[in-house]
Amino acid sequence: FLHKIVLGIETSCDDTAAAVVDETGNVLGEAIHSQTEVHLKTGGIVPPVAQQLHRENIQRIVQEALSASRISPSDLSAIATTIKPGLALSLGVGLSFSLQLVGQLKKPFIPIHHMEAHALTVRLTNKVEFPFLVLLISGGHCLLALVQGVSDFLLLGKSLDIAPGDMLDKVARRLSLIKHPECSTMSGGKAIEHLAKQGNRFYFDIKPPLHRAKNCDFSFTGLQHITDKIIMKKEKEEDAVLVASGGVASNFYIRRALEILTNATQCTLLCPPPRLCTDNGIMIAWNGIERLRAGLGILHDIEGIRYEPK
Numbered sequence: 001f002l003h004k005i006v007l008g009i010e011t012s013c014d015d016t017a018a019a020v021v022d023e024t025g026n027v028l029g030e031a032i033h034s035q036t037e038v039h040l041k042t043g044g045i046v047p048p049v050a051q052q053l054h055r056e057n058i059q060r061i062v063q064e065a066l067s068a069s070r071i072s073p074s075d076l077s078a079i080a081t082t083i084k085p086g087l088a089l090s091l092g093v094g095l096s097f098s099l100q101l102v103g104q105l106k107k108p109f110i111p112i113h114h115m116e117a118h119a120l121t122v123r124l125t126n127k128v129e130f131p132f133l134v135l136l137i138s139g140g141h142c143l144l145a146l147v148q149g150v151s152d153f154l155l156l157g158k159s160l161d162i163a164p165g166d167m168l169d170k171v172a173r174r175l176s177l178i179k180h181p182e183c184s185t186m187s188g189g190k191a192i193e194h195l196a197k198q199g200n201r202f203y204f205d206i207k208p209p210l211h212r213a214k215n216c217d218f219s220f221t222g223l224q225h226i227t228d229k230i231i232m233k234k235e236k237e238e239d240a241v242l243v244a245s246g247g248v249a250s251n252f253y254i255r256r257a258l259e260i261l262t263n264a265t266q267c268t269l270l271c272p273p274p275r276l277c278t279d280n281g282i283m284i285a286w287n288g289i290e291r292l293r294a295g296l297g298i299l300h301d302i303e304g305i306r307y308e309p310k
């Protein structure tokens with residue numbers, strides 16, 4: 001094989017995902033098992049339940065991704081796995097499984113930071129050079145950063161409280177959207193996007209939070225105000241590209257708002273397709289490729305790395 005090929009494994013939250021991606025960005029194989037339906041019934045993620053579901057599915061999902069790729073595991077250049085941030089019990093399943101596989105196949109191991117992976121996904125789908133501005137909006141995070149290199153991030157602002165996806169999930173739960181026949185299997189954010197299309201956007205006159213704060217921090221315990229904080233940043237920096245990623249960035253209303261903002265400031269907005277914005281194995285494998293190419297954080301000896309899930 002001329003190209004580097006990486007197997008990526010993701011279990012940081014409630015998706016068990018794996019993918020095989022090559023150096024040119026070709027997705028050779030992928031598989032995902034979503035736990036959304038189970039967690040919707042309990043009104044949120046119960047970590048030991050998520051752990052158990054990861055355990056039940058990881059072997060099959062990794063096998064499916066590998067089989068679909070039609071490569072032999074011995075052709076892999078490395079195995080990349082999310083090691084943080086996320087739910088400890090969920091992360092542990094992916095890490096233990098990966099370390100075992102790394103030992104069996106005698107391949108290098110590349111530990112992946114979940115947010116770095118969300119930020120770099122765009123380089124698989126679009127030609128974008130460093131530096132670029134990235135807005136990461138998901139169930140666990142909201143941050144604005146300048147990406148200067150594969151693992152060189154300058155944090156410009158973050159949520160002072162909860163993440164926008166967390167807020168959307170809580171609102172959806174309070175409104176019992178799971179009972180809506182069209183939304184019974186959708187994440188909270190997706191259900192709200194779906195139903196909001198039928199709503200009247202002028203019904204409430206709402207004022208965004210942190211309006212007077214002259215920085216890039218966000219807050220989501222009140223109302224939403226994502227674009228406000230980026231206008232302020234753009235006034236200060238000459239960034240030509242704004243990348244938006246993370247589960248909440250699969251929302252087309254938010255994408256449109258960001259597009260209006262970037263058009264007005266002669267910036268380019270780039271968003272990976274929705275299925276690559278929400279958690280997936282492809283972004284982890286691609287992050288592994290980026291790190292292999294940059295020669296960063298590749299472990300050839302996993303002796304000493306231990307993870308014993310409780």
Ligand code: KG4
Binds near residue numbers: 169
């Ligand atoms: O990135 P992600 O899959 O997992 C984390 O790393 O958190 O993001 C999941 C979050 C959930 O809170 C979900 O409600 C939200 O992304 N989400 C959406 C949409 N699809 C998923 N939020 C708004 N609109 C959507 N279409």
Ligand code: ZN
Binds near residue numbers: 138139247278
């Ligand atoms: Zn995520």
